[in-house]
Amino acid sequence: MGERVSVVDYLVLDDGEPYLVATACRGCGATYFERHNACGRCFGTSFERRRMESTGTVRSYTIVHRAAPGVAVPYVAAIIELDGGGVVKANIRDVEPEPAQVGLGMPVAMTTFVAGTDDEGTEAVAFGYSPAVAAAGKRTDA
Amino acid sequence: MPDDLWILGASMVKFGRYPDRDLMDIGSEAAVGALSDAAVSMADIDILVVGNQLEPVGGVGQRLQKQIGQTGIPVYNVTNACATGASAIRVVSMAIKAGEAEMGLAVGVEKMGKAGLAEGRAARPEKVAYEREGRTGAVMSVEGILGTDFMPGVFAHAGMEYARNHDGVGFEQFARVAEKNHAHSSLNPLAQYQKTFGLDEVMASPMMSYPNTLLMCCPTGDGSAAAVVVSGEKLATLDPAVRKRAVKVSASVLTTDPWVEGGEQQPDVNTLTRQAADKAYEQAGVDPQDLDLVELHDCFATAELIHYDNLRLCEPGGAGDFIDSRGPWRDGRIPVNVSGGLISKGHPIAATGVANIYEIVTHLRGEAGDRQIEGATVGLAHVIGLGSTCAVHILEKAAV
Numbered sequence: 017m018g019e020r021v022s023v024v025d026y027l028v029l030d031d032g033e034p035y036l037v038a039t040a041c042r043g044c045g046a047t048y049f050e051r052h053n054a055c056g057r058c059f060g061t062s063f064e065r066r067r068m069e070s071t072g073t074v075r076s077y078t079i080v081h082r083a084a085p086g087v088a089v090p091y092v093a094a095i096i097e098l099d100g101g102g103v104v105k106a107n108i109r110d111v112e113p114e115p116a117q118v119g120l121g122m123p124v125a126m127t128t129f130v131a132g133t134d135d136e137g138t139e140a141v142a143f144g145y146s147p148a149v150a151a152a153g154k155r156t157d158a
Numbered sequence: 159m160p161d162d163l164w165i166l167g168a169s170m171v172k173f174g175r176y177p178d179r180d181l182m183d184i185g186s187e188a189a190v191g192a193l194s195d196a197a198v199s200m201a202d203i204d205i206l207v208v209g210n211q212l213e214p215v216g217g218v219g220q221r222l223q224k225q226i227g228q229t230g231i232p233v234y235n236v237t238n239a240c241a242t243g244a245s246a247i248r249v250v251s252m253a254i255k256a257g258e259a260e261m262g263l264a265v266g267v268e269k270m271g272k273a274g275l276a277e278g279r280a281a282r283p284e285k286v287a288y289e290r291e292g293r294t295g296a297v298m299s300v301e302g303i304l305g306t307d308f309m310p311g312v313f314a315h316a317g318m319e320y321a322r323n324h325d326g327v328g329f330e331q332f333a334r335v336a337e338k339n340h341a342h343s344s345l346n347p348l349a350q351y352q353k354t355f356g357l358d359e360v361m362a363s364p365m366m367s368y369p370n371t372l373l374m375c376c377p378t379g380d381g382s383a384a385a386v387v388v389s390g391e392k393l394a395t396l397d398p399a400v401r402k403r404a405v406k407v408s409a410s411v412l413t414t415d416p417w418v419e420g421g422e423q424q425p426d427v428n429t430l431t432r433q434a435a436d437k438a439y440e441q442a443g444v445d446p447q448d449l450d451l452v453e454l455h456d457c458f459a460t461a462e463l464i465h466y467d468n469l470r471l472c473e474p475g476g477a478g479d480f481i482d483s484r485g486p487w488r489d490g491r492i493p494v495n496v497s498g499g500l501i502s503k504g505h506p507i508a509a510t511g512v513a514n515i516y517e518i519v520t521h522l523r524g525e526a527g528d529r530q531i532e533g534a535t536v537g538l539a540h541v542i543g544l545g546s547t548c549a550v551h552i553l554e555k556a557a558v
Contacts, residue, residue, distance in 0.1 A: 025295030087302030103420025
């Protein structure tokens with residue numbers, strides 16, 4: 017059995033529940049998931065790590081039918097407004113990829129799943145979101 | 159200091175696919191066409207600015223200058239995604255405003271073949287061992303794993319966010335935009351496609367990224383457009399027959415996206431468009447309701463709809479009603495994309511921003527043939543390039 021790594025470094029996998037961590041500007045509170053040199057909003061250069069909430073609502077979504085080679089379609093891509101601030105892009109999982117099944121403004125909760133395995137057996141763990149009710153107590157690790 | 163700018167000549171190569179012609183062939187045709195249209199030669203041009211997105215490391219401007227006339231003038235190459243062509247016009251305009259040039263030539267030229275921007279970002283090959291890379295420390299391509307960065311999806315997000323905030327906006331309203339632009343293109347011989355489709359056909363065409371179907375997405379293609387820009391002072395010295403066809407640049411504005419919550423993850427295409435439009439209306443002293451026609455950046459049908467609101471063509475929040483009531487049709491309240499728009503005229507990236515200025519100029523001169531908007535005296539051209547850059551130009555028919 018290999019190790020597990022998060023697919024991006026703003027997804028934290030430790031012994032507890034997985035969570036997202038943002039780079040937050042100490043001056044104005046703007047949050048980023050990319051490494052930042054200075055704040056795009058207030059130009060400050062001092063940042064701290066901030067643990068983000070794992071629940072939020074759907075700001076927007078699309079159902080992707082044509083994608084890059086190797087990406088299974090259709091799938092639901094979304095922009096999620098996190099409770100407590102911050103916005104993140106991810107897929108909505110555990111939902112039929114039909115417009116009637118995905119609601120704008122729908123509450124969601126974060127889940128994780130294995131996105132790939134390298135030649136050393138290391139699993140890359142990614143995150144997505146599920147409708148908040150269905151997500152309760154649910155993990156979808158493959 | 160020169161305080162007014164004019165388009166003296168403009169030209170466009172029909173958008174399409176030119177497997178047997180290279181970038182220089184296409185760019186030269188537009189450049190020479192614009193010079194000829196302006197009744198000037200390279201000897202009159204003080205600055206050449208060439209926009210190209212996909213081959214910019216090759217010194218496209220210098221290569222082009224060798225095909226059309228080497229006079230030793232300054233040449234600048236510009237790249238600003240889908241706003242590249244408009245940026246070329248802006249650079250020429252700034253040089254004239256600064257007093258360093260009296261007349262300049264802006265060219266936008268692109269050869270995309272059948273590959274779009276999306277293909278250049280295909281998933282990278284699987285690694286033997288995961289290693290963190292880039293500013294998010296990704297161990298693999300996250301396209302399709304953490305949402306989508308592909309253009310049909312990015313602009314679908316922008317449209318669906320508008321739908322979330324405004325009742326009466328959905329798949330059908332977005333599809334109506336494409337129905338309109340395909341219909342408009344049937345009158346434009348320079349459009350890549352000139353075929354009319356019914357609303358049901360638009361909605362039933364293959365889904366790319368909901369709510370954008372294939373017929374709601376711009377095609378890739380090849381093309382070029384060019385414009386000669388001149389100062390008012392210089393224009394006054396030219397032949398009356400030439401002056402008569404000149405079109406006034408009443409506003410020329412370029413903006414980038416200011417910080418907004420979530421802009422890092424999903425580009426905000428609204429704020430920079432609103433800021434550019436408001437500044438342009440102020441510069442020109444023109445009210446949105448005065449516009450006789452608009453060429454705006456309909457890379458996807460979802461984009462056009464939200465720009466009705468961003469450009470103040472409709473009541474705030476009223477973009478759905480605007481398309482439902484046929485407001486942007488060529489016989490509607492403010493005709494939008496009578497060229498067929500990017501959706502059907504085509505979108506060879508760097509050519510687009512110059513081509514929509516060509517379209518406005520052609521109508522203001524009364525030379526647009528079957529697609530002419532009768533009596534047009536003021537028009538607006540808008541482009542947006544992700545990253546992001548927005549350019550808005552307001553052009554007016556005005557006596558010299």
